Amino acid sequence: MKYAAILLGAVIIVAASFFAARAITVNSLTNHNSIFDAFEDVDGTWMYSDKIGAAAASSVERARVAIGGPLGLSSKEAVYFIATRDDAGEPLRSQCSYRVTGVPIDTRWWSLTLYDSVTQHYVPNAENRSSWNSISTPRTETGNWVINVGPDPQDSAWLRTQEAPDQSFELMIRVYNPSAATRAVLPIIDLPTVERVSC
C-alpha cells in the first residue's frame, strides 16, 4: 500500500512536470518575439544574427528560427538585420510614419521588407507590395535612398503599415552575397536610419 502511494505520487509528479514543461516551452518558442532572442543588437535600432540556418546555432536558437522564420540562408550566402524600434528606441507602431534613409550597401542585392510582428507575415495591402529592393528603390546620384513607412500613401517609395492603429511591425534587411569588404565589418555596416516623422 505504501509503495503504491509512492508510485502514484511519482506518476503524478512526472505527468505534471511533463505537461508544464511542454506548455511553457512551446509558449516560449512560439511567442512572436521569440526569434529575436537569436539576434544581437547592432546599433540600438537594428539586430543581426549569423545563426540563421547555421549548424553552429544552439538548439534553442535553431528552434526559434525554424518557427519564426524557417528556411533562411546561412551567413555564407546572406545576412539578415531586423528592426523593431526606431532610432529613438521607440517601438515601431502602425499609426506612425517613418522615414528609412540608407546609403549604398556593398552587396550583390538587398531588400527591405515589412512584416506584421504578431502574424509574422506580410501586411495585406492593395499595392501588393511589402518590400523594396536594391533595383526597385529610387536612388539619388550618390546611391542614397529613402523608403517611407506608414499608413498614409506616398508618391515615392512607400511601405504600408497595418490599417488598425497601435499594431507592431518590423523591418527586415536582407543582404545577399555581401562583398568581402562588407563581410569584413559585419555586423557594423552602414545600416539605414529609421526616423519617426509623425505619429
Add this chain to the structure above:
Amino acid sequence: MLNRFLVYVLGAIVLATATFMLTRNLVISQAPVKVMSTIETRIAAGAGGWNACFHNQVYGPRANAARRANPDSIISSMAYDLSDGPVRISGETWPRYWSISFYQQNSDNFFVMNDQELPDRTFDFVLALDSHETGALGGTPIISPTAKGIMLIRRFAADSDDMPGIIANQEALTCAPA
C-alpha cells in the same frame, strides 16, 4: 519520521526537475523537425509528391507564404526523401541572382551555392546519402546528412517584369529520382 519526509520531498523535487528538463530539451530539439515535416508535407502536396519540383509563380507578397518569407525571391522547392535512392536536380540559373540550398531535417542549411559559384549557366546536382553509390550517375554529388529534407531554388525578381523569364526558367528545372 522527519528525515523520511525530507527524503520524499527531495525525491519529488529531483523527479520533477529531471522530467521538466528532459521534456523541455525534447520539445526544443523536435520543434525544427516538426516545422520541417509540416513544410515538406505542403511542398509535396503542391508538387504532386516527394522528389518533385513545386514552383511559386507569383510576384510579391503571398498570403500562404512561410513566416517572414522574402517577396523578392521567386522560389522553386522540393521535399526530398532519399530512402529509395538519389535525386537529380538540373536546369539553368537565373542571371539576376540564383541559388540552390538544401536543408536537413533539423532545419540546418547544410549546402548553398549561387550562380556566380558555378562554371556556367547550367547545373546538374545529384542529391544522395553518404551510403549511396553516385559514381555512375554523373552530375555533381551533394551529400545530405538526413534522408528527408527540403531543397530551395531562389531567383531574385527585381519587379513583376521578371516573371515571364523566371517562369520559363522554372519550367526548365528537373527534380526527379536519379
